[in-house]
Amino acid sequence: xxxxxxxxxxxxxxxxxxxxxxxxxxxxxxxxxxxxxxxxxxxxxxxxxxxxxxxxxxxxxxxxxxxxxxxxxxxxxxxxxxxxxxxxxxxxxxxxxxxxxxxxxxxxxxxxxxxxxxxxxxxxxxxxxxxxxxxxxxxxxxxxxxxxxxxxxxxxxxxxxxxxxxxxxxxxxxxxxxxxxxxxxxxxxxxxxxxxxxxxxxxxxxxxxxxxxxxxxxxxxxxxxxxxxxxxxxxxxxxxxxxxxxxxxxxxxxxxxxxxxxxxxxxxxxxxxxxxxxxxxxxxxxxxxxxxxxxxxxxxxxxxxxxxxxxxxxxxxxxxxxxxxxxxxxxxxxxxxxxxxxxxxxxxxxxxxxxxxxxxxxxxxxxxxxxxxxxxxxxxxxxxxxxxxxxxxxxxxxxxxxxxxxxxxxxxxxxxxxxxxxxxxxxxxxxxxxxxxxxxxxxxxxxxx
Ligand code: SF4
Numbered sequence: 001x002x003x004x005x006x007x008x009x010x011x012x013x014x015x016x017x018x019x020x021x022x023x024x025x026x027x028x029x030x031x032x033x034x035x036x037x038x039x040x041x042x043x044x045x046x047x048x049x050x051x052x053x054x055x056x057x058x059x060x061x062x063x064x065x066x067x068x069x070x071x072x073x074x075x076x077x078x079x080x081x082x083x084x085x086x087x088x089x090x091x092x093x094x095x096x097x098x099x100x101x102x103x104x105x106x107x108x109x110x111x112x113x114x115x116x117x118x119x120x121x122x123x124x125x126x127x128x129x130x131x132x133x134x135x136x137x138x139x140x141x142x143x144x145x146x147x148x149x150x151x152x153x154x155x156x157x158x159x160x161x162x163x164x165x166x167x168x169x170x171x172x173x174x175x176x177x178x179x180x181x182x183x184x185x186x187x188x189x190x191x192x193x194x195x196x197x198x199x200x201x202x203x204x205x206x207x208x209x210x211x212x213x214x215x216x217x218x219x220x221x222x223x224x225x226x227x228x229x230x231x232x233x234x235x236x237x238x239x240x241x242x243x244x245x246x247x248x249x250x251x252x253x254x255x256x257x258x259x260x261x262x263x264x265x266x267x268x269x270x271x272x273x274x275x276x277x278x279x280x281x282x283x284x285x286x287x288x289x290x291x292x293x294x295x296x297x298x299x300x301x302x303x304x305x306x307x308x309x310x311x312x313x314x315x316x317x318x319x320x321x322x323x324x325x326x327x328x329x330x331x332x333x334x335x336x337x338x339x340x341x342x343x344x345x346x347x348x349x350x351x352x353x354x355x356x357x358x359x360x361x362x363x364x365x366x367x368x369x370x371x372x373x374x375x376x377x378x379x380x381x382x383x384x385x386x387x388x389x390x391x392x393x394x395x396x397x398x399x400x401x402x403x404x405x406x407x408x409x410x411x412x413x414x415x416x417x418x419x420x421x422x423x424x425x426x427x428x429x430x431x432x433x434x435x436x437x438x439x440x441x442x443x444x445x446x447x448x449x
Contacts, residue, residue, distance in 0.1 A: 003329075004052060004288035004337060005059050009251065011327045020247055024288040030055035030065060037072050043348050048292035052344045056288075061336045073343035073374030080353055081376045085408045086418040086425065089401075089437035089448060090145035090203075090380035091138040093131055093195065096185050097123030099151025100174060101208075103253040104328070105242070105284055107320040109151045116181055125153060128186040128194035135195040141448050142437035145380065145420045146195055148204030149239055155181060158213035158224060159189040159231075166216050173216040188213050189231040196232025199441030201420040203277075205233060207265030208240035211257050221268030229272055235420060236269040238278035238308065244297045245290045252284060252323065263301055270307035275421055278308045278352070282341055283316040283333030284323055291341065295348045302351045309422060310354035310377055313341045315361045335366055339373045346374030354422065359399060368411055377418075378404065381437075381448055400448055401428070401435035 008019040026046035033050035036043060043051070050056060054065035099109035110123025126134070135146050150156075154176040157163040166175040178184035185191065188205065196202055205213070205228055207221075214224045225236070242249060244259040257265070269276055278298045282291050302308045318324040318332045333341070346355050356377040357370035371378065382398050399407075401417070405428055408415040415428045419439050426438055437443040 003283065003286075003333065004291065005056070006285070006287040009285045009328060013327050016328075018247075018251065020287065020289075022245060022247065022287070022289040022293060024049050024053055024056050026050060026056055030057075034065075034068060034072070037069070037347050040076075040350075042350060045289075045292050045296055048295060048344055048348050049288050051347065052291060052340050053288045054340070061334075061340070063336075066336055066340060069347075070339055070343045070373045073346040074372055076346055077355070077374045077376050083413050084416045084425070084427070085371055085376060085378050085413045086354070086416045086422065087378045087399075087404050088145050088380040088418055088420055089141075089143045089440055089443065090147060090382060090420075091135060091143050092147050092149075092382055093126070093134055095131060095148060095150035095191055096125040096153045096156070097151050098125055098153040098181070098185075100154065101152055101253070101255045103242075103256065104322040104326070105252050105281065105316060105318075107322075112154050112176070112181075121182075123151075125181065125183045125185050127184055128190045131191055132194040135197065135200070139197060139200060139440065139442045142440045142443035142446065143200070143381070143448075144437065144440035144443065145201040145203055147237060147380075148191065148195070148202065149206055149237060150185075150209065152209070152212045153181075153185050156185050156212060157187050158219075158227060159187045162213065162217065163187060169216045174212075175216065189227060192228055192231040192233050197441060201234045202232050203235045203237055203420055206237055206240040207262045207269075208256055210265050210269075211261065221265045222271045225269045225272035225274055229274060233274065235275045235277075235309075236266070238266060238276050238312075241279050241294070241298075242281045243286045243290050244294045245286070248286045248290050251328075259297065263297065266301055266307075267305055270305035274307070275309055276305070276307045277310050277312055278302075279312040279314050280341075280345075281314045281316055283337065284318070285328050292344070292348065295345060299349055299351060302349070308352050309420075310356055311345055311349055311352050312356040312358070312379075313338075313345055314358065315341070317361060335369075338362065338366065338370065342370045342373045342375050364407060368407055371408075371411060371413065378408065401437060402433070402447065404428075405430050405433075405435050 028046035033047040054062040097110040115121045155178040355375045357367045357375035359367040436445045436447045
């Protein structure tokens with residue numbers, strides 16, 4: 001039985017037995033849902049569930065029906081964004097691995113007590129000066145974007161004022177002064193300020209980090225994002241969304257913000273004038289109903305904000321994670337489920353233009369295939385990738401512009417370097433090597449590596 005049909009979770013060795021309220025049972029038929037998709041009608045949750053499961057009347061994915069769904073999604077992609085496949089020259093700067101949230105899908109984090117006490121801790125923390133040096137070097141290689149997403153280090157505060165509040169609060173908040181640790185991450189605003197080079201786009205601070213950056217205060221999310229924007233933040237990644245249904249979040253990330261709070265934070269980011277992305281982490285313990293309910297929340301959020309540039313389906317990489325090690329699951333999503341996730345995202349999210357395929361999660365061959373299932377964006381060069389690698393992903397840490405040109409042209413599409421906000425785009429002529437970035441503040445067209 002494919003994971004999308006799951007009605008609950010049973011883990012005998014932990015004596016865990018959960019039945020879901022949201023299950024993939026509908027009064028719609030696959031044929032009707034497909035017809036509605038063909039006619040470009042706005043899909044209901046029931047339509048989405050029928051399409052993503054290729055029909056709920058029987059378990060398993062039907063290959064012919066899957067091909068029909070993908071065909072419509074691929075056509076829709078061509079109508080909306082044409083044959084261009086975009087990517088961005090970027091760097092991931094994960095400031096610190098130190099985090100005590102204990103999400104069961106994560107193998108990126110280092111518990112703070114382990115980090116504090118070990119002679120050779122498995123994790124790391126970058127000071128603002130170290131972040132600046134890393135980004136400075138990457139700028140010389142031509143990046144136009146730096147993405148910042150990190151663990152919830154107990155010393156990290158929004159800024160000096162927040163640090164002072166945390167130092168003096170009697171409330172039970174996760175704060176420890178930097179002197180408790182071998183290295184000082186500074187504050188969020190110091191980190192953003194340190195990497196905010198003129199013309200470089202700073203994409204960072206998830207709703208979870210914004211919550212951490214306001215713990216122990218009554219500050220609104222919008223005030224937090226305004227202060228971060230003043231420090232140099234340009235846009236906000238819609239990660240930490242996982243699955244926006246609390247009965248799943250309560251199991252996989254019980255210490256994280258609720259689905260509603262994630263939505264509030266994203267709306268606040270938009271109110272503060274910051275554009276955003278949105279994600280889904282699928283292929284773990286959720287079912288097809290959860291996946292489509294998540295899409296419905298993202299579509300509503302976009303209706304309210306108009307701030308979401310792209311949607312990024314993230315297929316769960318399970319090997320080194322507690323969910324796998326504790327027996328919640330034995331595998332991630334199948335390739336067929338990945339294809340349907342992308343295709344239904346394209347069809348359901350009729351108010352978001354760009355859907356991303358991830359070579360970090362799927363590798364080159366499978367991610368290229370996803371570009372024919374409705375996706376049109378091929379993420380970024382990255383230059384450094386820690387989160388998926390630590391979870392057992394083995395698809396590398398960067399791609400050169402030549403890699404991109406070769407891969408994208410191999411499926412008959414057009415490679416396009418883009419800025420984070422998609423407003424600056426440059427078609428790359430595959431007959432005119434060498435290939436290098438031109439959009440970043442120091443980019444001169446030289447090959448990136
Ligand atoms: S996903 Fe993020 S918040 Fe959760 S444990 Fe990992 S680093 Fe911490």
